[in-house]
Amino acid sequence: MTVEELPVVGEEFMQHTHSTLARLRGEGRVCPIVMPRGTPSYLVTGYEDARALLSDPRMSKDSAGAHQLIAAKIGPENTVSDFGQSLVTHMLNADPPDHTRLRKLINKAFTARTVARLRPRIEEITAALLDEMEGRDQADLMPAFAGPVPITVICELLGIREEDRGEFTGWSTTLLSSGEADEMQSAGQSMTAYLVGLVAQKRAEPGPDLLSDLVLTTDDGDAMSEEELVATAFLLLVAGHETTVNLIANATLALLRAPEQLAKLRADPSLLPGAVEEFLRFDGPINIATLRFTKEPIEVGETTIPAGEFVQVSLLAANRDAERFPDPDQLDVTRPAGGHVAFGHGIHYCVGAPLARLEAEIALGGLLARFPDLRLAVEPEQLRYRNSTLVHGLQELPVLLR
Structure with missing residues (x-):
């Protein structure tokens, strides 16, 4: 097939993701596709294949290499320009040894103890948001609860002023x-300017x-460069x-669409962590894990993905x-x-996974306990998802509280 004949990731994929992925899975373990901006890629949907590729050293995440490869495949005029380099030089877009160095520095600051001591504050934030919804x-x-909980937590963790939060949420x-x-x-330019100033302020x-x-963190005299600090702040x-x-x-949507499962959870809150x-x-x-490309040919089933090709690993499909x-x-x-591989696998496994789990457990537990009559305010088919192949998220989630 020529590039022009390949299936294009578009509206159907965004709005009916699981059924589209199931259909593509039926076409084979590796499915050639074209991403929304025209980049030809190979989509991988199987669990074992996903785990293997996410930890395969023949797969690169180097941002500079990816930028050059995109320019070669679809033309430099179609790439997002150099603002991105100020935001992408973080550990998620690096291969060893750079990744190893950056992750080690982040791990020194982002410890399990740091996360554990946040529980009382997360509970306080959750209760305050639920109080605001009480009586309605x-x-x-999305704006009333699911958004503010983690935004407030990460901003307080990073030391970001409350009045700045609305702007960077839009940029994000x-x-x-x-x-x-x-x-x-x-x-990107607005986000970069803000973070450059924030890093200077913290210094x-x-x-x-x-x-x-x-x-302030160093390891054997090593510290992050200014560009790395800005990009790491962006990542976190x-x-x-x-x-x-x-x-x-x-x-929340999954539970509201499965009332028998919601009833089980209400009857036994100890099930919540699981x-x-x-x-x-x-x-x-x-949905699709962050960008990866092959440094050398890789066999996936009966398909050989050549060197210098983008591979899109769908975490949703694998799960x-x-x-x-x-x-x-x-x-x-x-x-x-x-x-599951919802947080990835291998050396790029999400460093913030413990925090996400803790926030979700507290937020969901509080929401279900406070509003026993919680239910959808619209038919599920009316809900719309964001226009993103990376983030699988709703644009809004209207609910009835009583």
Whole structure:
């Protein structure tokens, strides 16, 4: 097939993701596709293939290499321009040894103890948001609850002022979309300018926050460069709220569409930690994993993916692979936890996974306990998803509270 004949990832994929992925899975373990901006790629949907590729050293995540490859395949005029380099030189877009160095520095500041001590504050934030919804008949859970919980937490963790949060949330939404290049350019420039100033502020007046810790952190005399600090702040800020916003919302929708599972969870709240793992498997917040390309030919089943090709690994599809998960399209809050790849796999496994799990557990537990009559305010078919191949998230989630 020529590039012009390949299936294009578009509206159907965004709005009916699981059924589209199931159809593409039926076409083979590897499916050639074209991404929204015209980049030819290979889509991988199977669980075992996904795990193998996510940890395969023959797959590169180097941002500079990816930028050059995109320019070679679809022309430099079709790539997002150099604003991106200020935001992408973080560990998620690096191969060893750069990745190893950056992750080690982040791990020193982003510890399990840091996450654990946040529980009382997350509970406080959750309760305050639920108080604001109390007495109302209806609410859109995206701006009223699912969004503010993780945004407030990550901003407090990084030491970001409350008045700045609205702006960067808009920039983040644009940068993770499949929208127009000029919109992304503008959002990227605004985000970069803000973060450059924030890093400078933390260096001049460090506080008791994670970003100040990263500015001051060294390992055997090694520290992050200014560009790396800006990009790392971007990564933690965006990944630190986008993943959890959509985990909370997708989980709520899944429960409201499966009343017998909701009843089980209400009857036995001790199921909640395991249920969070099932929400991650069933309808996780990330669809296609972040960009990867082959450094040398890789065999996947009977297909050989040549060197210098983009590989799109669908975490959503892998988590609904019937060869790994029995009845994968059924939500089961009592399903044995573990095994999903919602947070990735290998050296790029999400550093913020413990925080996302904790926030989701507290937020969902609080929401279900506070509103026993919670239900959808619209038919599920009326809900719309964001225009993104990376983030699998709702645009809005209207619910009736009583």
